[in-house]
Amino acid sequence: MGMDKDMDLIDEDGLRLDGRKFDELREINIEAGILKRADGSAYLTWGKNKVMAAVYGPRELHPRHAQDPSKAVVQARYNMASFSVPDRKRPGPDRRSVEISKLMSEALEEIVFVEQFPRSAVDVFVEILEASAGTRCAAITAASVALADAGIPMSDMIASCASGKIDGHVVLDLGKNEDNFGEADVPVAIVPRTGKITLLQMDGNLTIEEYEEAMELAINACHEIYDIQREALKKRYSTSIDSYEDLEEV
Numbered sequence: 001m002g003m004d005k006d007m008d009l010i011d012e013d014g015l016r017l018d019g020r021k022f023d024e025l026r027e028i029n030i031e032a033g034i035l036k037r038a039d040g041s042a043y044l045t046w047g048k049n050k051v052m053a054a055v056y057g058p059r060e061l062h063p064r065h066a067q068d069p070s071k072a073v074v075q076a077r078y079n080m081a082s083f084s085v086p087d088r089k090r091p092g093p094d095r096r097s098v099e100i101s102k103l104m105s106e107a108l109e110e111i112v113f114v115e116q117f118p119r120s121a122v123d124v125f126v127e128i129l130e131a132s133a134g135t136r137c138a139a140i141t142a143a144s145v146a147l148a149d150a151g152i153p154m155s156d157m158i159a160s161c162a163s164g165k166i167d168g169h170v171v172l173d174l175g176k177n178e179d180n181f182g183e184a185d186v187p188v189a190i191v192p193r194t195g196k197i198t199l200l201q202m203d204g205n206l207t208i209e210e211y212e213e214a215m216e217l218a219i220n221a222c223h224e225i226y227d228i229q230r231e232a233l234k235k236r237y238s239t240s241i242d243s244y245e246d247l248e249e250v
């Protein structure tokens with residue numbers, strides 16, 4: 001965002017660099033329950049993003065002074081692997097990962113029935129293994145499936161997607177070059193069943209009309225993503241009973 005523009009992001013046929021239409025998502029695949037030792041997990045690929053989410057809990061929160069006697073605390077930790085981006089990312093937390101961890105924790109706390117687990121923690125670890133724009137949305141989407149896979153009581157999942165503006169057009173789900181050379185990026189997350197917005201950020205500038213168009217695009221896409229999330233869970237729980245591998249170490 002805000003970088004000098006030195007490439008066309010939309011061709012003469014009205015298609016984007018990767019051939020997508022304005023309202024088209026990158027391909028998303030989600031697999032639930034792939035880590036044996038986590039209480040819940042999900043592996044998600046979204047375009048060139050690769051994301052692993054693991055959930056542990058609810059369990060007693062340590063240190064004790066961090067406990068809340070009235071509810072569980074959802075502690076999300078977003079981490080970008082050093083090998084996930086072309087310019088090696090310095091390992092460890094930075095301002096950006098602390099910000100994303102915080103917004104993830106706040107969003108996910110909206111859906112978990114935290115009152116049922118006083119003094120507990122629900123830990124959500126998200127590892128970005130490959131990053132190519134939109135990783136915070138991918139992280140929230142994967143984490144929601146991992147929470148559901150863990151069997152944690154919750155009201156719904158959260159689905160997340162960004163929209164934005166490139167070459168003067170409002171489009172869905174910016175890719176890396178679109179994110180770098182576009183005019184705006186608007187990550188959104190919703191609770192699909194209620195429509196409640198649990199994340200809304202904006203990098204860049206939009207008019208009010210463009211903003212409304214961007215919101216509509218992102219919210220529609222969240223419902224599409226919600227279907228993919230539910231399919232991943234259905235797939236997981238329609239096969240696990242037959243799988244000896246899953247039963248072996250119980």
Ligand code: UDP
Nearest residue numbers: 085086089096131132133134135136137179
């Ligand atoms: N990125 C990077 N190095 C970093 C942080 C980000 O190369 O240290 C890239 C990465 O591809 C990421 C993109 O920049 O997906 C956009 O980052 P942003 O902060 O907008 O978050 P995101 O779109 O991933 O939610």
